[in-house]
Each structure stands twice: as C-alpha cells, then as structure tokens.
Amino acid sequence: MSERKPALGVFGAGWVGLVTGACFADLGHDVVVRDVVSERIEKLNAGELPFHEPGLSEVIERNRERLTFTLDASELTAGADIFFACVDTPATPSGDADLSSVWSVIEDLGEPGEATLVMKSTVPVGTGERIRVALDQRKLAGLGYVSNPEFLAEGRAVEDFMHPDRIVIGAFDEAHGDRVAALYEGFEAPILRTSVPSAEMIKLAANAFLATRISFINEIANVCEALGADVDEVAHGMGLDRRVGASYLRPGLGYGGSCFPKDVSFLKLLAGNSGYHFQLVSAVIEVNELQKRRVVNKLKEHLGSLRGKTIALLGLAFKPNTDDMREAPSIVLASRLLAEGAEVRGWDPLVRSHPSLDGVAIQKSMLEAVRGADAAVIVTEWPELEALPSPEVRDAMRTRLVVDGRNLLDPEVVRAAGFEYEGIGRP
Numbered sequence: 001m002s003e004r005k006p007a008l009g010v011f012g013a014g015w016v017g018l019v020t021g022a023c024f025a026d027l028g029h030d031v032v033v034r035d036v037v038s039e040r041i042e043k044l045n046a047g048e049l050p051f052h053e054p055g056l057s058e059v060i061e062r063n064r065e066r067l068t069f070t071l072d073a074s075e076l077t078a079g080a081d082i083f084f085a086c087v088d089t090p091a092t093p094s095g096d097a098d099l100s101s102v103w104s105v106i107e108d109l110g111e112p113g114e115a116t117l118v119m120k121s122t123v124p125v126g127t128g129e130r131i132r133v134a135l136d137q138r139k140l141a142g143l144g145y146v147s148n149p150e151f152l153a154e155g156r157a158v159e160d161f162m163h164p165d166r167i168v169i170g171a172f173d174e175a176h177g178d179r180v181a182a183l184y185e186g187f188e189a190p191i192l193r194t195s196v197p198s199a200e201m202i203k204l205a206a207n208a209f210l211a212t213r214i215s216f217i218n219e220i221a222n223v224c225e226a227l228g229a230d231v232d233e234v235a236h237g238m239g240l241d242r243r244v245g246a247s248y249l250r251p252g253l254g255y256g257g258s259c260f261p262k263d264v265s266f267l268k269l270l271a272g273n274s275g276y277h278f279q280l281v282s283a284v285i286e287v288n289e290l291q292k293r294r295v296v297n298k299l300k301e302h303l304g305s306l307r308g309k310t311i312a313l314l315g316l317a318f319k320p321n322t323d324d325m326r327e328a329p330s331i332v333l334a335s336r337l338l339a340e341g342a343e344v345r346g347w348d349p350l351v352r353s354h355p356s357l358d359g360v361a362i363q364k365s366m367l368e369a370v371r372g373a374d375a376a377v378i379v380t381e382w383p384e385l386e387a388l389p390s391p392e393v394r395d396a397m398r399t400r401l402v403v404d405g406r407n408l409l410d411p412e413v414v415r416a417a418g419f420e421y422e423g424i425g426r427p
C-alpha cells in the first residue's frame with residue numbers, strides 16, 4: 001500500500017497559489033486552496049480560471065477530486081500537514097513590501113499543532129526570522145517555517161513548476177526542511193538547502209540579476225543604434241560564451257510584470273534601509289524606465305509632432321501568453337503618446353480593456369487597430385504580430401511605419417512589404 005501523501009493547504013489563489021496547488025494535486029496530494037476574494041473562489045468552483053495561464057485549467061480539471069477551493073480558512077487548517085503562503089506582497093507607498101497578507105495568513109493558521117508553514121510569497125530578507133519570533137511568542141514551536149521561493153514565469157508557470165532549474169529550501173529546522181524537500185521527490189532539479197535569509201535573498205537576487213541583464217542589453221542596443229552595430233548579432237555573439245549564456249538578453253521596451261519591477265525595487269530599498277546604496281540596481285531601474293519612453297522619440301523622428309497622429313500599440317499585456325497588465329510598458333507608452341496629443345489605438349489577443357489604458361481605443365483586431373494609423377508599434381511580441389507585414393495592413397495604414405519594440409520581425413521582410421521599419425538597436 002502506498003503511503004498517504006501529506007495534505008496541503010494553500011493560502012492565496014493567485015498565479016503562484018493556483019499553480020502550486022494544482023501541480024501538487026497532480027502529484028497526488030489532497031490540496032485545499034483558500035482565497036479571501038469570493039469572486040475568485042466562485043469562478044474556480046465553476047470551473048473558470050481568474051486569469052489566463054496556458055495548461056493550468058487542464059491540470060485543475062483532471063485533479064478536481066483532490067482540489068478544494070474555499071473562502072474558509074478553517075477548511076484549510078483542519079486537515080493539512082503543510083501550509084503554503086502564496087499571498088501577494090505588493091509595494092507600500094514607500095516602495096517597501098506590504099506584508100499584511102502574509103501576517104493575515106499567520107493569524108488564519110490559528111494553532112495548527114505539528115505542521116510546516118512554507119513561504120512561497122516573495123518577501124524581504126529577514127521576514128522569515130521575524131515570523132519565527134512571532135510564532136515562538138505565540139507558543140507555536142511545533143509549527144516549522146520553511147522558505148521555498150517560487151521561480152515560475154507567467155505563461156509557462158505549469159512547465160516551470162514541473163521542471164524547475166532548482167528547488168531552494170531554506171529552513172530553521174532540518175526536519176521541516178526534509179519534509180518540504182520530500183514533496184519534490186522525483187523532480188530532476190537539484191535541491192539546494194540553505195538558511196532562511198539566503199533562500200529569501202536567492203529569490204530577490206535572481207530576479208534582480210535577470211532584470212540587470214535586460215537593462216544591460218537594452219543599453220547595448222541604444223549604443224548600437226548610435227554606432228551602427230546590430231544588437232541581435234551582438235547578443236547572439238555574447239550568449240555563445242558559456243560564461244555569459246543566451247537567456248534574458250532580448251532587447252526591447254524594458255521589463256514589466258508583477259515581479260521584476262517590484263522585486264528589483266524591493267532589493268534596492270532593502271539595501272537602502274540597511275544603510276547600503278545599491279548603485280547597480282538603481283541604474284537598472286532607471287534604464288528600464290527610460291527604455292519605455294525611447295519609442296516616443298523614434299516616432300517623432302519619423303513623424304515630427306505627434307499631435308493629431310494616430311498610433312497603434314500592438315500587444316498590450318506585459319509579455320505574450322498572459323493577460324497580465326501589471327507594469328506593462330504599454331501603459332507608460334500610451335500615457336506618453338496621449339500627452340503628446342496623439343490618438344492612441346490598441347490591440348492585444350487577450351486584453352480587451354484596462355483602467356490604466358483609459359483614452360486608448362482598444363480594437364477587436366490588429367487590422368482595425370492599424371486602419372488609418374501613422375505608425376504601428378509592436379509593444380509585446382505576440383506571435384500573431386508576425387503577420388503584420390501584409391498587403392492588407394500596408395493598404396490600411398495612413399503612414400506605413402512599423403516600430404518594432406521587441407525586434408520580432410525581420411527588417412528586410414517588413415521593408416520589402418512596403419513599410420518603413422525601426423527596431424531596437426538595429427541599424
């Protein structure tokens with residue numbers, strides 16, 4: 001007879017919580033996922049996902065029997081052996097992490113006896129130690145605390161969960177660390193055992209490093225533009241050096257999303273609060289801010305004043321395969337263009353409206369978005385946009401200018417189709 005797998009309780013039905021809960025259910029665990037937003041739980045119980053994530057509905061559907069979605073924390077605390085905190089940690093007005101949802105989880109746990117609390121939410125370094133003290137003060141010594149940061153990228157989160165590069169487990173107590181490590185038995189990835197603060201730092205440092213690579217290649221792109229080199233050739237040549245590697249060297253309009261902007265800034269402030277001025281990440285943030293705005297200058301170089309010009313923003317989500325608009329470069333770009341007096345249209349395969357895109361006329365099709373436009377700007381590299389250099393689009397546009405903010409298209413193909421073309425860091 002096979003041993004019973006530990007029952008799991010997941011706080012938070014956002015990206016991390018749902019992917020974690022659904023994937024562990026797929027691995028044979030009974031999982032209760034609790035969220036405080038009733039609409040979210042109703043949707044999940046009706047078989048709908050609250051956001052777009054490829055492959056996730058299928059995993060949820062085939063594990064319905066092992067998955068419960070609830071608003072009631074006691075349903076979760078009643079039978080679980082291991083709890084996962086997968087709640088959001090947004091920025092406060094000062095830019096630091098708002099940990100109120102994390103502290104609510106601690107409250108909602110009540111007195112669970114012998115169990116393990118696993119922190120998946122991204123938290124400032126030192127949070128685990130503060131939580132440990134709070135648990136001990138409440139005489140919850142039987143409740144172990146483990147930091148097990150997530151490295152899931154939206155759009156491929158299920159794949160990232162099932163095939164991670166590494167699993168990081170930071171524990172105060174070896175037995176609780178072993179318990180969490182056992183959940184990942186059979187995974188091919190190395191399991192790295194660390195202290196709790198190191199695990200917390202690995203998460204922030206990894207995201208900040210990836211963001212640094214992006215800002216670095218974006219600056220190389222900007223210098224390439226001035227000097228006549230081609231950044232795609234340069235990135236390829238750099239990436240072939242095994243010490244450098246090829247990933248996160250795609251130039252563009254800068255990084256967005258719910259993680260990089262927030263985590264890089266958390267790291268900067270965390271260092272600052274402890275008296276260290278982290279100059280490199282400050283520069284990474286500044287480069288990223290300016291990168292989103294460079295497109296406006298490119299448009300002006302071609303079109304002169306943008307007042308009264310119609311600009312189509314193609315791809316609005318912060319990256320392809322998601323409907324997530326958090327910190328999407330399209331928001332800054334739209335707002336800058338509207339301030340210049342342009343008429344701004346938008347199109348995205350998934351995003352149909354968004355409060356931050358007030359003033360942008362979002363169209364149902366790419367062709368409608370470019371009709372009568374003076375420029376088409378590729379903001380997000382949706383594969384659908386590869387069809388852009390077509391006779392239909394050319395005939396629909398008033399001025400045949402393509403600004404490719406993600407270097408998605410082959411400049412020669414676009415020019416041969418009768419457009420003017422501008423990329424990022426391309427001659």
Ligand code: UGA
Nearest residue numbers: 150151152153154248249250252254255256257259318319
């Ligand atoms: C990121 C990390 O990749 C995950 O490992 C991490 O778990 C997650 O944050 C998190 O902290 O929760 P995500 O924000 O979903 O995941 O998206 P990425 O695919 O990493 O892209 C982030 C941004 O960087 C996007 O705006 C993307 O367009 C941009 N990017 C990425 C570039 O501009 N160039 C690149 O070469 C790569």
